[in-house]
Amino acid sequence: MSAWGTVRIRAEKPIPFLRLLGPVLLLVVWGVASATGALDPRTLPPPWQVVSRAWQLIADGVLQRALLASVQRSMTGLGLGVLFGIGFSLISGLNRWGEAIVDGPLQIWRATPVLAVIPLAIYWLGLGEQMKITLICLTTMIPIYINTSAAIASVEKRFVELAHTIRLTHWEFVRYVVIPGALPGFFTGLRLSAVSAWLVLVVVEQSNTINGLGYMVGEARVNGQVDIIAVGLVVYALLGLTTDGVLRLLEKRVLSWRKTFR
Amino acid sequence: MAQDLPLTNAKRAPKGGVEVRGLSRRFSGRTIIDNVDLTIAPGEFVALLGHSGSGKSTMLRALAGLDPDVEIAGGLTVPDATSVIFQDARLLPWQRVLTNVRLGLRRQDGGNLAVAALGEVGLTGRETAWPGDLSGGEQQRVALARALVREPELLLADEPFGALDALTKISMHKLLRELCAAHSPAVLLVTHDVDEAVLLADRTIVLHGGRIVLDETVKLPNIRDRADPEFVGHRKRLLDGLGV
Numbered sequence: 125m126s127a128w129g130t131v132r133i134r135a136e137k138p139i140p141f142l143r144l145l146g147p148v149l150l151l152v153v154w155g156v157a158s159a160t161g162a163l164d165p166r167t168l169p170p171p172w173q174v175v176s177r178a179w180q181l182i183a184d185g186v187l188q189r190a191l192l193a194s195v196q197r198s199m200t201g202l203g204l205g206v207l208f209g210i211g212f213s214l215i216s217g218l219n220r221w222g223e224a225i226v227d228g229p230l231q232i233w234r235a236t237p238v239l240a241v242i243p244l245a246i247y248w249l250g251l252g253e254q255m256k257i258t259l260i261c262l263t264t265m266i267p268i269y270i271n272t273s274a275a276i277a278s279v280e281k282r283f284v285e286l287a288h289t290i291r292l293t294h295w296e297f298v299r300y301v302v303i304p305g306a307l308p309g310f311f312t313g314l315r316l317s318a319v320s321a322w323l324v325l326v327v328v329e330q331s332n333t334i335n336g337l338g339y340m341v342g343e344a345r346v347n348g349q350v351d352i353i354a355v356g357l358v359v360y361a362l363l364g365l366t367t368d369g370v371l372r373l374l375e376k377r378v379l380s381w382r383k384t385f386r
Numbered sequence: 387m388a389q390d391l392p393l394t395n396a397k398r399a400p401k402g403g404v405e406v407r408g409l410s411r412r413f414s415g416r417t418i419i420d421n422v423d424l425t426i427a428p429g430e431f432v433a434l435l436g437h438s439g440s441g442k443s444t445m446l447r448a449l450a451g452l453d454p455d456v457e458i459a460g461g462l463t464v465p466d467a468t469s470v471i472f473q474d475a476r477l478l479p480w481q482r483v484l485t486n487v488r489l490g491l492r493r494q495d496g497g498n499l500a501v502a503a504l505g506e507v508g509l510t511g512r513e514t515a516w517p518g519d520l521s522g523g524e525q526q527r528v529a530l531a532r533a534l535v536r537e538p539e540l541l542l543a544d545e546p547f548g549a550l551d552a553l554t555k556i557s558m559h560k561l562l563r564e565l566c567a568a569h570s571p572a573v574l575l576v577t578h579d580v581d582e583a584v585l586l587a588d589r590t591i592v593l594h595g596g597r598i599v600l601d602e603t604v605k606l607p608n609i610r611d612r613a614d615p616e617f618v619g620h621r622k623r624l625l626d627g628l629g630v
């Protein structure tokens with residue numbers, strides 16, 4: 125290769141499952157450490173024990189039930205969070221009065237730790253599903269709001285001028301220029317939100333829940349079953365990865381017009 | 387060009403020109419355009435020349451209604467049906483080519499018209515392409531189709547061929563002449579290219595120091611020959627006017 129051309133231009137050929145390389149290496153290290161005795165099974169049981177425990181939990185139907193309850197919770201919360209996030213970013217991005225009203229409170233909420241709000245949420249909404257979904261919704265709405273409203277604000281002036289010269293109505297302008305132009309920002313927000321949906325889920329499921337992954341892990345802790353805790357962790361990780369993978373795929377399809385580095 | 391396309395058939399009597407009196411534009415105290423009057427007759431093709439920074443784009447943006455801070459002492463008349471072609475093709479990268487052309491067309495047959503317009507600029511078959519997948523010249527032709535599909539009475543074009551190579555430029559010139567003959571809009575074409583101006587325009591004007599310092603009708607037949615003495619003479623007078 126010539127000395128001046130060091131930045132690669134051609135998109136690299138995709139290698140299937142290349143993204144799994146890092147996690148697999150981690151697994152290998154875990155296995156080796158357990159086999160050689162470097163890792164005390166009371167600290168973290170070996171991977172094969174975690175797998176057999178997982179099988180057992182699946183056979184008993186415990187894992188599926190927990191998973192279903194958790195997925196329902198986080199997806200309902202995330203779905204509502206997406207709706208509110210989009211709604212607020214449109215209000216704030218399209219209108220300065222809207223921004224003046226909406227942006228400040230959301231920035232304050234963004235700076236508030238969820239953990240600190242839980243007691244108040246419980247006091248207001250009780251210990252039930254309502255409180256959990258509300259907290260997930262309120263948390264996931266933030267990254268969507270921040271990224272989408274920023275993307276709306278940075279829709280290029282030259283496209284605004286174009287819209288003027290082809291006499292678009294305000295609604296057409298929003299529909300054909302603003303929304304598609306802000307979509308990349310929205311996806312950035314959505315992927316962050318999806319991750320935070322699982323993070324908040326864990327936190328809210330630790331408090332007084334009778335089902336879900338958080339409950340399963342909490343019980344295991346009380347009973348000193350480290351392998352079940354490990355199963356819970358692995359499932360959380362898989363959920364996070366799967367969600368991100370699905371969203372990446374969706375993003376690629378929806379934003380197929382983009383010419384970017386990767 | 388295919389003659390049976392609906393757009394090409396829509397030969398209309400020219401109507402709607404430009405009339406502006408006392409146009410000025412100042413940027414923080416610097417006067418870029420100084421009390422300029424300009425008339426463009428319906429169907430007339432005017433080329434606007436000037437040095438870089440002389441205010442050509444500023445003038446065009448004022449006529450396009452894109453500059454809220456322009457001062458107009460004596461009134462401005464431009465037709466409602468005005469199309470603008472920008473120096474960058476300015477296609478929405480997230481809309482397909484066809485959508486880019488038909489966007490804002492408020493007609494039942496808008497889709498068909500847009501397809502026909504793409505045919506007129508030689509882009510049949512590229513309707514569903516993304517703008518980013520087209521070459522620079524192709525993008526500029528989409529912009530031309532988008533401008534013409536609206537059947538404008540006035541076409542404002544800011545160096546639309548500035549970034550094109552000589553060959554593409556020649557075919558774009560031919561295309562623009564044909565389309566103007568078919569649709570007869572009044573045209574204000576901003577350009578750096580003196581030959582382009584003499585080749586295409588009915589009249590050439592030069593902007594310098596905020597004023598129009600030269601305004602001359604091109605006394606040449608429709609089919610123009612660069613070797614024609616009148617062509618050479620007009621070209622020379624333009625270059626003199628530009629102080630080259």
Ligand SMILES: Nc1ncnc2c1ncn2[C@@H]1O[C@H](COP(=O)(O)OP(=O)(O)OP(=O)(O)O)[C@@H](O)[C@H]1O
Pocket residue numbers: 413418436437438439440441442443444445
């Ligand atoms: N928004 C602005 N703020 C301040 N100055 C401006 C602005 N727009 C244009 N100008 C100034 O006005 C002058 C004319 O600009 P304009 O873009 O009209 O030039 P032009 O004749 O189109 O030049 P070119 O041939 O290079 O495109 C320039 O000196 C420019 O710096």
Ligand SMILES: [Mg+2]
Pocket residue numbers: 442443444544
């Ligand atoms: Mg310019």
